[in-house]
Each structure stands twice: as structure tokens, then as C-alpha cells.
Amino acid sequence: MNTYTKLIDKHNGETAFILxxxxxxxxxxxxxxxxxxxxxxxxxxxSSYMPLSKYSLDPEKHYWVSNDTLCRRWSYWKDVEKSSxxxxxxxxxxxxxxxxxxTFFFSPRPTSEDVVNLEDKGLCYCSSxxxxxxxxxxxxxxxxxxxxxxxxxxxxxxxxxxxxxxRKNRPTANANIxxxxxxxxxxxxxxNKAYKALSKLADNKNVKIFNCSNISKVKHFKKISIESVxxxxxxxx
Numbered sequence: 001m002n003t004y005t006k007l008i009d010k011h012n013g014e015t016a017f018i019l020x021x022x023x024x025x026x027x028x029x030x031x032x033x034x035x036x037x038x039x040x041x042x043x044x045x046x047s048s049y050m051p052l053s054k055y056s057l058d059p060e061k062h063y064w065v066s067n068d069t070l071c072r073r074w075s076y077w078k079d080v081e082k083s084s085x086x087x088x089x090x091x092x093x094x095x096x097x098x099x100x101x102x103t104f105f106f107s108p109r110p111t112s113e114d115v116v117n118l119e120d121k122g123l124c125y126c127s128s129x130x131x132x133x134x135x136x137x138x139x140x141x142x143x144x145x146x147x148x149x150x151x152x153x154x155x156x157x158x159x160x161x162x163x164x165x166x167r168k169n170r171p172t173a174n175a176n177i178x179x180x181x182x183x184x185x186x187x188x189x190x191x192n193k194a195y196k197a198l199s200k201l202a203d204n205k206n207v208k209i210f211n212c213s214n215i216s217k218v219k220h221f222k223k224i225s226i227e228s229v230x231x232x233x234x235x236x237x
Contacts, residue, residue: 001097004088004106004135005121011061012140015233016041017147018132019048024213025148025160033230038062040233041141045128046071047171048148049080050161057085059102065132067125069093076171088135090125106131114193116201127187130194137198137207143236144202144209145229151188151217158184188217195220 017037019025028034029051043063044052052062053076064080067090071077080087087103094105108125111117116124116134123138124130129149136144148160157163161170199220202209211221212229224232 001091001094001105002103004104004123007088007104007135008138009140011041011136013142014041014061014140015143015145015236016043016136016139016141017145018129018136018149019044019052020129020146020148020150021046021048021159021161022148022150022152022213022216023154023157023160023163024150024215025051026163027226028147028212029160029164031226033226036230036233041136041139043132043136044085045132047074047076047159047161049083049085050076050171051164052085053079053083057083059084059086062086063088063135065089065135066128067092067131068128069096070173072096074171074173088131090123090131106135109134112193113190114197116194116197118201118204124194124198126190126194130191130198133195133198133209134201137201137205142207143232144207146209146211146216146218146221147213149211149218150213150215151185151191152215154215192218192220 017040041061043065046066049064062085064085065088069092091105091107106123109120109122113126123134209221210224211218212226
């Protein structure tokens with residue numbers, strides 16, 4: 001199997017966008033800036049790949065990350081599978097390696113969710129967004145913008161695609177694999193332990209991480225607006 005370690009330091013000094021599937025991703029999708037993110041490293045997580053599917057993606061800088069093999073049971077999987085983006089998945093996906101193209105595999109870090117050791121190989125494993133942040137830091141990205149990392153809902157809608165698409169265009173699953181919101185909140189508690197550890201790792205490596213969601217309950221990264229993101233990028237040119 002291709003190990004993710006081949007990607008370490010690949011994007012030294014670059015900017016990364018990490019797309020979670022929370023409802024605030026809708027705001028970025030509706031922004032006239034959306035296509036601009038493709039000029040940078042983009043890591044889409046699980047269903048957040050959907051708004052990217054209409055674009056021609058660059059395997060050298062556009063990634064899809066998941067540590068949940070149940071993604072294969074969602075209708076959006078067929079678009080991820082045929083995409084030219086690079087896939088980075090947990091080693092639990094290894095049983096599918098013969099049919100996975102352009103894919104790198106990672107093992108979980110050997111520490112608990114609230115500990116990140118510099119010398120360890122592996123990615124945070126509690127869910128796919130922490131895995132993606134860990135990956136972006138290890139790839140050498142110096143500025144990381146988080147979108148759709150909310151741990152929150154909008155009027156009972158938990159995913160961006162409930163806002164962005166009408167019912168006939170929303171993803172479907174070939175089995176009942178929805179988690180209850182109560183169960184998700186327990187996952188979020190674990191995620192926050194990883195975010196705190198990753199925030200310390202980022203500080204150690206002089207990496208700036210910004211949370212670009214005004215509804216996010218994640219408090220370990222500085223919050224900024226979408227417009228501020230693209231003002232920062234303009235200043236970097």
C-alpha cells in the first residue's frame with residue numbers, strides 16, 4: 001500500500017483549505033470566491049467533495065480524506081471514486097486497495113486523541129476532520145482555513161447539502177447509516193480533544209489555523225469571516 005508518509009513536506013509553506021460537511025460550508029459554496037480555493041491545497045472530507053465534483057481537480061494538490069469506509073455506501077462515492085483527486089484514507093480501507101486508484105493509506109497515531117507527538121507517524125484518527133488537519137500540518141502547509149467544521153446545526157440541518165441541494169440532488173445511502181445527533185455530539189467531544197492537541201502542534205510548527213464558520217462550536221482555532229480569508233490571500237500575493 002502507498003503510505004501517506006510520501007506526502008510529508010510536499011506542500012511546504014503553502015495554504016490549505018479543509019472542507020468539512022457542516023452547514024456553514026454552504027456559505028463558501030455560494031460565495032463568488034469558491035473557485036479560487038482550487039488555486040491552493042484543498043482537502044475535502046467525506047461528502048464535502050460534492051461541490052468540487054464539477055471541477056477538474058489536480059491530483060498534485062487536491063485531496064479527499066476519509067477514515068470511514070461507510071462512505072462507499074453513499075451515492076456521492078461514485079464521484080469520489082472517478083475523481084482525479086488524490087485519496088488519503090485510513091488503513092481500515094486496505095481491503096479495498098485493489099480497486100482504489102491514486103490512494104494513500106494512513107495508520108492511526110499510537111497515542112490517545114488528546115496527545116500528538118512530533119516523532120510519531122500516523123494521523124489523528126477520531127474522525128476525518130482531525131485527520132485532515134494533521135495531514136495538512138505534516139504536508140508542510142503554513143496557513144490552514146477550515147470550512148464547514150461546525151459541530152452545530154442550522155434549524156435542525158446538520159450538513160451543508162441540506163441547504164445547498166434540493167431533496168432529489170442530496171446524497172443517499174444504500175442502508176440506514178445515519179448517526180443520531182446525540183451520538184454525533186459524543187464524537188464532537190472526542191474531536192475537541194484532538195483539536196486542542198493539533199492546535200498545540202500547529203503552534204509548535206508555526207502554522208496558522210483559522211476557523212471560517214460563524215456558527216462553529218469548535219473553539220481551539222481563531223475564527224474569521226470568509227471575506228477575511230480572501231483578504232489574507234490577497235496580502236500574500
